[in-house]
Amino acid sequence: MDRALLVGLDLGEYDMKTSMNELSGLAESLEIQVIDQFVQKADLPNGRTYIGSGKVEELKKAIQVLDIDIVIFNDELSPAQIRNLEKELSIQIMDRSFLILQIFSKRAQTKEAVLEVSLAQQRYMLPRLIGLSSSLSRQGGGSFNAKGAGETQLELDRRKIASNISQLERELDKIKREKDTARKRRQNNEIPVVSLVGYTNVGKSATLNAILDYILKVSDKNVVEKNMLFATLSTFSRRIKPPKKPAFILTDTVGFVSRLPHDLVRSFESTLSEVKHADLILYVMDGSSSLAPLQIETTTEVLKGLEADQVPHLYVLTHKDMMFTDHLSYHHDVAISNKTYENLDVLIDKIYQKTYGKKIIVTLHIPFTDHGVLHQLENDTMILSKVYNDTGTQVLVELYEKQLSQFMTYFKHEQIL
Ligand SMILES: Nc1nc2c(ncn2[C@@H]2O[C@H](COP(=O)(O)OP(=O)(O)OP(=O)(O)O)[C@@H](O)[C@H]2O)c(=O)[nH]1
Ligand SMILES: [Mg+2]
Numbered sequence: 001m002d003r004a005l006l007v008g009l010d011l012g013e014y015d016m017k018t019s020m021n022e023l024s025g026l027a028e029s030l031e032i033q034v035i036d037q038f039v040q041k042a043d044l045p046n047g048r049t050y051i052g053s054g055k056v057e058e059l060k061k062a063i064q065v066l067d068i069d070i071v072i073f074n075d076e077l078s079p080a081q082i083r084n085l086e087k088e089l090s091i092q093i094m095d096r097s098f099l100i101l102q103i104f105s106k107r108a109q110t111k112e113a114v115l116e117v118s119l120a121q122q123r124y125m126l127p128r129l130i131g132l133s134s135s136l137s138r139q140g141g142g143s144f145n146a147k148g149a150g151e152t153q154l155e156l157d158r159r160k161i162a163s164n165i166s167q168l169e170r171e172l173d174k175i176k177r178e179k180d181t182a183r184k185r186r187q188n189n190e191i192p193v194v195s196l197v198g199y200t201n202v203g204k205s206a207t208l209n210a211i212l213d214y215i216l217k218v219s220d221k222n223v224v225e226k227n228m229l230f231a232t233l234s235t236f237s238r239r240i241k242p243p244k245k246p247a248f249i250l251t252d253t254v255g256f257v258s259r260l261p262h263d264l265v266r267s268f269e270s271t272l273s274e275v276k277h278a279d280l281i282l283y284v285m286d287g288s289s290s291l292a293p294l295q296i297e298t299t300t301e302v303l304k305g306l307e308a309d310q311v312p313h314l315y316v317l318t319h320k321d322m323m324f325t326d327h328l329s330y331h332h333d334v335a336i337s338n339k340t341y342e343n344l345d346v347l348i349d350k351i352y353q354k355t356y357g358k359k360i361i362v363t364l365h366i367p368f369t370d371h372g373v374l375h376q377l378e379n380d381t382m383i384l385s386k387v388y389n390d391t392g393t394q395v396l397v398e399l400y401e402k403q404l405s406q407f408m409t410y411f412k413h414e415q416i417l
Contacts, residue, residue, distance in 0.1 A: 005062060006037040007055075008074035009045055014258070018291065022258065023074045026099050029229045030106065035066050049088065050081045056088055063091055070094055076261065079128045097124060097261035103230055104264065110234040112175050112270055113254075117233075119168040120267035126161050129154060176270040183277055186249065191239070192355035193249045195275045197303065198284035199295035200229045200255030203318035206338040207284060208238065208252045214344045215242045223252050230255060235274045242348070246380045246403055248355055251278065258298045265305060276308040280354045287317030287327050287335055312354055316347060357401030364410040367392035373410065 006023055010016045016039055024034045040055050049056050050073060059071065070092045071085070077095040085093045094102075101121050108114045186193065196204040205225040212222055223236050233254050241247035251274055265272070275281065283299055285292040296315070303309045317323070317335040320342055328335060334350055336343045361384065366373050374393060377383055381399040388394075396415070404411070 001031055001033045002069040003035050003067060004032045004070045004072050005059065005066070005068050006034055006072050006074065007051060007059070008037070008039045009051060010039055010041045011043070011045070012041075015294075018294065019074060019258070023072065023096065023099075025229060026096075026103060026257070027072055029103055030099065032070065032072075035068060036062065038062070045075070045081075047078075048081065049084050050075070050077055056085070060089055063089060072096075072099060075259075082128060096259065097263070100257065100261055101264060104233060107230050107233050112172070113233040115168055115172050115175070116267045116269075116271060117264075119165065119172065120261065120264045122161050122165050122168065123263040123267065124261065126158070126165070129157050129161070172267075172270050176273065179270065179273070183274075191247050191249055192279040193237075193251060193274075193277065194280045194282060194351055194355065195251045195253060195278035196282050196284055197253060197275055198255060198282075198299050199286070199291075200257055201227065201231070202255070202284050202286040202289075202292075202295060203338055204255065204284045205232050205252050207282070207316070207318060207336070208236070208250055210336075210338040210341060210344060211240060211250060211348070212238060214341045215240060215348060229257070233271075235271050237274075244380070244382050245352065246356060246400065248351065251275075256298050256302045258294070260298075260302065265302065272306055275303070276306050276311070278308070278311055280351065281308065281311045281313040282351075283313055283315045285315065285317050285330065285332070286319050287330065287332075288319035288322040288324070290327075292317070292327065292330050314347075314350055314354060352400060356403060359398055360401055360404070361396065361398050361415040362404065362407075363412040363415070364395050364397060364407055365392055365412050366395060366410050370410075373407070377407070 004027055006020060006027065008016060008020050008023070020037050020039065024037070027034050038055065038059065040051050042052065046052055051059075062068065063071070068091065071089060072094045074096055076097045077085070077093070082093050082095070101117065101124060104113075104117045105121065108117045196207055198204055203225070205223045208223055209225055222238060224231055232252060235251055235253045237249050237251045239247050240250050253274060254268060254271055281303070283296060285296050289295070300309065314334065315332040317327070317330060317332045318338055320335045320337040321339050323335065334343055334347045336347050364377070366377075368391070370392075374395070377395060377397055381397045381403065384396040384398055386393055386395050394412070399407075
């Protein structure tokens with residue numbers, strides 16, 4: 001197991017303790033052992049080495065005394081900063097972006113996620129090749145033509161990466177087009193799409209599983225839910241059709257973390273485009289965590305970047321079974337438990353109100369010739385009464401406002417409640 005030192009620069013932009021703890025969690029999920037943390041207060045990062053020269057000296061000593069293998073920085077470093085730090089500390093340097101990319105790379109399973117992570121990694125690498133190649137030629141050292149050979153190699157590497165990037169972009173574009181077609185087909189069916197979004201490990205996948213189990217009585221779990229960062233890296237959609245109600249599509253997707261690497265968000269365009277086209281977004285927060293408000297801030301930021309912040313939404317707190325009462329003061333529409341299923345019915349009700357509108361009671365007249373319609377009403381609405389007459393069936397049904405358009409030709413009148 002690699003032994004790591006974490007380094008953070010406190011520029012007063014965010015809560016340092018929380019952020020360093022999160023970095024520590026990220027490192028641990030790559031099975032890196034965190035030995036100690038260094039935080040320096042500063043007005044600006046040092047252009048050459050990110051932290052000040054005094055701190056670099058201090059780090060050098062700590063690396064020896066604590067027998068450290070990697071130094072991890074809580075920020076994205078410039079190519080020059082990586083190169084200079086590597087030179088001065090003679091040790092492997094990782095920045096926050098690289099660390100997150102590594103985790104994604106380890107977790108990616110579907111073809112789409114694997115391609116997206118590779119694309120993000122190649123995009124991250126391209127401007128950093130100089131740093132990497134200088135450390136390579138240092139290792140090779142001594143050759144009389146080292147500099148020239150290094151430059152040629154650099155050019156070759158650069159071309160290779162650029163060609164990988166366009167290859168990956170092409171493959172992902174193909175997947176995205178297929179998904180667009182599937183989505184259009186769904187939109188034509190007018191089934192609303194509801195997307196679960198939020199910070200990593202807050203309970204998005206668990207919410208999908210709980211709804212499947214509670215509403216549909218499908219007890220075999222459908223998506224992986226795990227107490228680990230970035231358990232889900234691909235989108236998974238399930239059609240949810242409770243008895244006597246219309247269907248909707250529920251989509252689980254990749255979780256966020258604060259300051260997600262820009263390359264990563266850009267590369268996950270195909271996966272995240274689902275969110276942008278959703279009819280309703282469920283902002284999921286862990287109600288048992290004091291970090292919930294911070295997590296929702298991050299989620300809102302990412303959604304803004306995806307131009308998905310205008311989509312109608314609901315704030316959902318999970319972990320109600322483990323929640324401190326004061327956390328109920330977090331702004332939310334519903335607090336649920338995916339363990340006891342408390343309030344899942346409330347959540348479902350709210351999802352219907354947001355996607356299908358309010359409930360109404362109407363009288364419809366279905367001629368005998370359109371018998372299939374009665375069957376559909378039995379399935380998708382609540383039939384309150386039925387009277388047969390000479391020409392067909394007069395039915396009193398309770399349904400959602402937006403369902404009515406399908407049955408408009410049979411409409412007689414609405415009952416005012
Ligand atoms: N007690 C309790 N545990 C929950 C609840 N919701 C989720 N969990 C647990 O929290 C952990 C994380 O849940 P996931 O559903 O995997 O989280 P996620 O948001 O999908 O995470 P990523 O896929 O990493 O983005 C799992 O161990 C769940 O079983 C809840 O309401 N109560
Ligand atoms: Mg998940």
